[in-house]
Amino acid sequence: MTLVNHRITLAARPVGLPRPTDFAHGEEPVRDPGHGEVLVKTRYISLDPAMRGWMNEGKSYVPPIQIGEVFRAIALGDVVASNDPALAPGDHVTGMLGVQEYATLPARSLTKVPPIAPLPVLLSALGMPGLTAYFGLLDVGRPQPGETVVVSAAAGAVGQIVGQIAKIKGCRAVGIAGGPEKCAYVRELGFDAAIDYKSSDVAAGLREHCPDGIHVYFDNVGGDILDAALARLAMRARVVICGAISQYNATGKITGPANYLSLLVNRASMTGMIVMDYAARYSEAIAEMAGWRAAGKLRSREDIVRGLAAFPAALNKLFTGENLGKLILEV
Amino acid sequence: MTLVNHRITLAARPVGLPRPTDFAHGEEPVRDPGHGEVLVKTRYISLDPAMRGWMNEGKSYVPPIQIGEVFRAIALGDVVASNDPALAPGDHVTGMLGVQEYATLPARSLTKVPPIAPLPVLLSALGMPGLTAYFGLLDVGRPQPGETVVVSAAAGAVGQIVGQIAKIKGCRAVGIAGGPEKCAYVRELGFDAAIDYKSSDVAAGLREHCPDGIHVYFDNVGGDILDAALARLAMRARVVICGAISQYNATGKITGPANYLSLLVNRASMTGMIVMDYAARYSEAIAEMAGWRAAGKLRSREDIVRGLAAFPAALNKLFTGENLGKLILEV
Numbered sequence: 001m002t003l004v005n006h007r008i009t010l011a012a013r014p015v016g017l018p019r020p021t022d023f024a025h026g027e028e029p030v031r032d033p034g035h036g037e038v039l040v041k042t043r044y045i046s047l048d049p050a051m052r053g054w055m056n057e058g059k060s061y062v063p064p065i066q067i068g069e070v071f072r073a074i075a076l077g078d079v080v081a082s083n084d085p086a087l088a089p090g091d092h093v094t095g096m097l098g099v100q101e102y103a104t105l106p107a108r109s110l111t112k113v114p115p116i117a118p119l120p121v122l123l124s125a126l127g128m129p130g131l132t133a134y135f136g137l138l139d140v141g142r143p144q145p146g147e148t149v150v151v152s153a154a155a156g157a158v159g160q161i162v163g164q165i166a167k168i169k170g171c172r173a174v175g176i177a178g179g180p181e182k183c184a185y186v187r188e189l190g191f192d193a194a195i196d197y198k199s200s201d202v203a204a205g206l207r208e209h210c211p212d213g214i215h216v217y218f219d220n221v222g223g224d225i226l227d228a229a230l231a232r233l234a235m236r237a238r239v240v241i242c243g244a245i246s247q248y249n250a251t252g253k254i255t256g257p258a259n260y261l262s263l264l265v266n267r268a269s270m271t272g273m274i275v276m277d278y279a280a281r282y283s284e285a286i287a288e289m290a291g292w293r294a295a296g297k298l299r300s301r302e303d304i305v306r307g308l309a310a311f312p313a314a315l316n317k318l319f320t321g322e323n324l325g326k327l328i329l330e331v
Numbered sequence: 332m333t334l335v336n337h338r339i340t341l342a343a344r345p346v347g348l349p350r351p352t353d354f355a356h357g358e359e360p361v362r363d364p365g366h367g368e369v370l371v372k373t374r375y376i377s378l379d380p381a382m383r384g385w386m387n388e389g390k391s392y393v394p395p396i397q398i399g400e401v402f403r404a405i406a407l408g409d410v411v412a413s414n415d416p417a418l419a420p421g422d423h424v425t426g427m428l429g430v431q432e433y434a435t436l437p438a439r440s441l442t443k444v445p446p447i448a449p450l451p452v453l454l455s456a457l458g459m460p461g462l463t464a465y466f467g468l469l470d471v472g473r474p475q476p477g478e479t480v481v482v483s484a485a486a487g488a489v490g491q492i493v494g495q496i497a498k499i500k501g502c503r504a505v506g507i508a509g510g511p512e513k514c515a516y517v518r519e520l521g522f523d524a525a526i527d528y529k530s531s532d533v534a535a536g537l538r539e540h541c542p543d544g545i546h547v548y549f550d551n552v553g554g555d556i557l558d559a560a561l562a563r564l565a566m567r568a569r570v571v572i573c574g575a576i577s578q579y580n581a582t583g584k585i586t587g588p589a590n591y592l593s594l595l596v597n598r599a600s601m602t603g604m605i606v607m608d609y610a611a612r613y614s615e616a617i618a619e620m621a622g623w624r625a626a627g628k629l630r631s632r633e634d635i636v637r638g639l640a641a642f643p644a645a646l647n648k649l650f651t652g653e654n655l656g657k658l659i660l661e662v
Contacts (some may be wrong), residue, residue, distance in 0.1 A: 132578050158336070241595045256558070256587030264572045264603030265392050272595030 003030035007100030008311050010065045014055055016251045017319055019283055022055070023071070023312045026085065031104045032096045033083040038107045040077040042097050044304075045311075045329040046123045047320050048074070048157075049220075052248040053313035070260065071099035071311070073281055074128055087112060094122065099311055116290050123301035124326035125161055125293060126286050132242060132275040133161035134285045137218060138169075140240045140273045145170030148234070152225050153312045154194065155182035157300075157326035158242060160187055161289075162218045163191045164298050176202060176225055178321045185324060189299060197230050202228040223255055230259035239263075239270040270309075301325030334361035338431030339642050341396045345386055347582045348650055353386070354402070354643045362435045363412070363638040368436045370412040370583055373428050375635075376642075377405040377454045379549075380649050381490075383579040388502035392605050393400055402430040402642070407450055410457055418443060425453065430642050447621050455657035456624060457617050458630035463573060463606040464492035465616045468549060469500075472603045478546035479565070481537065483556050484531045485525065486513035488631075488657035489573060492620075493549045494522045502547075505540045507533060509652045516655060520630060533559040544597075547571065553578045554586055570601040572596075580650055586656030616656050633654030646650055 004027050011024040032216045050085035054065045054072055065072050075097035079087050089092065097103040097108040113122050125129065138156075143149050148165035151280035153159040154175025163173040167190050175186040176195045189305030195205035202225055206214065214236030219226050230239070247254040263270055278285070291296035303323045305314040308331055317323045335358050342355040364370045384398045385403055396403050396648075407429035410418050415438035418424065426441040428434040444453050455461065474480050474611040480497035482492045485506025496519050506517040507526045514525035526536035535554055537545065545566030550557050553575030561570070578585040594601055609616070623629035627637040634654045639662055648654045 003379040059596075152338060222592075227381075241592070243595070244592055249591070253589050254592070256591050257589040258584050260591070260601070261553075261572070261575055261578070261603070262588050263584070263601060264574070264605070267603050267608060269600050269602040269607055270594060271590070271600040272592070272598050272600055274595070 003102060004028070005030045005100055006308055007098065008071045008308060009068055010055060010071055012067065013057060014249075015050045017249045017316060018052070018312065019054065020312050025309065029166045030102045033081055034086075035106050036084045036106055036108070037104055038079050038084055038087050038093075038110065039081040039247075040093055040097060040103045040105070041104060041109070042075050042081050042101055042121055044077075044123055045075040045097070045331060046071050046100055046128065046313075047305075047315055047318060047327040047329055048128070049243050049245045051315060052319065054258060056123070072096060073099045074123070076113065076123055077103070080166075080283075082107065084108075089324040092119065092122075094127070099308065099329075101308065116295065117185060119260060119312045120302040120304060120326070120328050121226040121300060123328055124157060124302050125298060126289055128275055129326055130161050130289055130300070131159035131278065131282055131285055132273075133158045133165060133218075134289060135217070135278040135281070136240045136242050136273045137162050137165050139278070140271050141216035141218060141238050143169055143171045144215045146172075147173065148172040148174065148210045148212060149216040149218065150210065150214045150229055151218040152176045152222070152229070153220035153245060154186045155324050156220060157195040159220055160186070160189060160300055160325060161298065164189055166216075167191070168292060168297055176205075184219075185301065193321050197225060203231060206245065206277070215239065219243060219244070221245050222257075226257050230257055230262040231261050233268050234268045235268075237266055239268065241272040245319065253267040283323055303327045304330050306330045334433060335359070336361045336431055337434040337639055338429065339402050339639060341386060341401055343357050343398065344388060344618070345580075348647060349383070349386065349581045349643065353642050356629070356640065361433045363578075364414045364435050367415045367437055367439070368435055368489060369410050369415055369418050369424075369441065371408040371424055371434045371436070371441070372411050373406050373408040373432055373434060373662045375407045375451055375454055376647060376662060377459065378575045378642075378646055378658040378660055379459070380579060383650065391479055403427060403587065404583070405454070406429045407432070407444065407454055413438065415439075421449065423453075425458070430639065430660075432639065448624065451633040451635060451659050452497035452624075452631060454659055455488060455633050456629060459606055460657055461492050461620055462609065462613055462616055463604075463630070464489045464496060464549075465620060466606060466609040467571045467573050467604045468493050468496050468547065468613070470567050470609070471602050472547035472549060473546045474500055474566060475503045478504075479503040479505065479541045479543060480547045480549065481505045481507065481541065481545045481560055482549040482551070483507045483560070483576075485514055485517045485522065486550035486655050490549075491517070491553060491631055492655060493514070495520055495623075496521070497547075497621060499628055501570055503541075505537070507536075513655055516632065528556060534562060535562040544568065549573060550575070552576050553588075557588050558590045561588055561593040563598045564593050564597045566596055566597050566599075568599040570599065573602060574604040576650065581627060633659045635661050637661045652656060
């Protein structure tokens with residue numbers, strides 16, 4: 001029996017918001033695993049804002065996806081055939097499987113995942129978004145008990161975890177999110193306050209909910225919201241630059257933070273972070289977060305879309321702000 | 332005999348570049364020192380970019396100068412009468428004397444300066460600009476031997492010191508300055524390269540002179556030059572935000588760094604610094620810099636303008652880029 005692999009490739013580099021024609025659907029026979037390789041059937045694909053950056057040409061922290069190449073993605077799947085003693089059929093693994101039904105790749109490029117949570121959670125609270133929140137907040141933001149932590153895209157994959165870890169660490173947590181449903185979710189998670197950037201003035205909200213200023217601002221969005229947060233920094237505040245989703249589809253020059261001199265006035269810092277720098281400490285962080293999850297202190301929501309063909313439209317939900325929680329494609 | 336004090340006060344808050352009508356010249360009888368006070372005759376007044384910020388209303392790291400108030404300035408003078416045992420007539424002192432011929436103020440608000448260098452140098456390499464360079468570069472920038480340090484306004488009061496300390500610490504030093512005379516001066520100080528932003532492309536200059544990227548960028552100017560430096564950061568680079576002279580006279584919103592996401596890609600940081608936070612360590616730093624100066628490793632140039640009446644025009648030299656080295660008014 002020859003298995004057929006359905007996959008999605010990059011057809012063109014988008015200008016602005018990706019369009020359906022920037023993607024191509026293809027099929028090819030599945031390649032048998034060679035020595036040290038395994039064949040994995042993809043089950044859940046992680047949809048991440050960073051994907052938009054991978055579609056662009058130019059230097060970044062990883063090379064761009066090439067035209068015609070399968071769309072790069074972190075995903076979770078089941079081993080169906082193995083030519084490596086480290087993995088056996090039936091094992092759940094995570095890695096760069098790509099947006100496709102099957103992937104044949106070296107066993108050492110995959111991580112076997114333990115059955116500590118439902119599979120989608122392993123791509124969410126206990127996956128890259130959770131790790132990004134954990135290391136970005138704790139290692140770069142360094143919040144102290146009693147300090148105020150503000151996070152943008154607070155109902156998103158990373159933001160939902162940032163606020164909950166802030167609470168676990170004894171901080172005041174304030175989330176910025178778009179719309180009443182997301183704000184209600186953020187409050188339900190235990191954040192002290194939620195600011196709806198679609199229906200209210202963010203600067204006024206930050207003045208109200210951060211009476212002592214912002215000690216740690218975890219930024220996922222850039223643009224006007226970053227500027228509003230900069231204007232409200234406390235002395236020696238730490239700004240964590242995790243992403244800038246408001247700018248990823250900019251067709252002109254992106255908008256820099258006009259209030260960056262607040263860093264000078266407040267002796268504050270703004271630092272970029274990329275989660276993969278912390279790979280050596282992933283297992284330590286996942287163990288701690290799994291403990292919080294088991295204790296009911298760390299919850300997450302996953303927004304699951306079904307079918308490979310839904311990928312292009314689903315990806316754009318990230319940029320139009322339609323997803324709530326971690327966006328995942330179930331294959 | 333009644334002494335008359337000539338002084339310059341703030342007459343109006345400027346919009347854009349300060350105009351002569353934003354200043355007023357006045358005279359008043361000199362006030363005799365009360366208990367614990369001294370009377371100081373001003374000799375040299377430090378002219379600093381920060382003065383432009385003090386002319387604006389609004390929250391900053393120090394309160395604004397009030398309309399009608401004597402213009403705030405760090406200066407150096409001679410004690411002419413003392414009502415405090417800590418200081419005697421003839422002592423050289425530095426402090427917030429203001430732009431005036433005489434100041435009557437508490438002895439404890441002044442620092443007695445030792446005769447370790449000509450007086451103008453005590454307002455330059457061995458004064459606030461030197462201390463700003465020292466702590467900004469060493470404490471915030473943390474350069475390692477072999478790294479590349481880039482500084483803007485490299486022929487200015489702070490920049491000239493930053494590059495020389497970078498060389499003392501075993502780094503490659505690249506200066507950005509405006510015009511051939513300033514660039515020649517920067518090279519003469521021992522910088523490895525100077526980039527003339529007025530006659531050449533800064534981005535191309537940084538590519539040429541920073542083949543391994545920029546490890547520490549010490550920014551005094553903001554605007555396009557900050558953006559060019561951000562685009563050329565090395566991994567884990569440190570950007571020190573010391574000032575933004577290109578933006579101080581902006582009448583609209585200031586221009587934020589469009590390339591700030593380079594912080595994310597390069598896991599770099601951007602941190603603001605204010606020299607007065609290091610007051611407890613000034614004497615330690617001055618002792619070390621005086622040693623470098625005595626050894627011929629740390630030079631400085633002072634641009635001395637004469638007469639109180641020249642103050643308004645002299646101040647604007649900082650913003651039009653006409654000064655070379657530390658700008659000082661000799662009373």
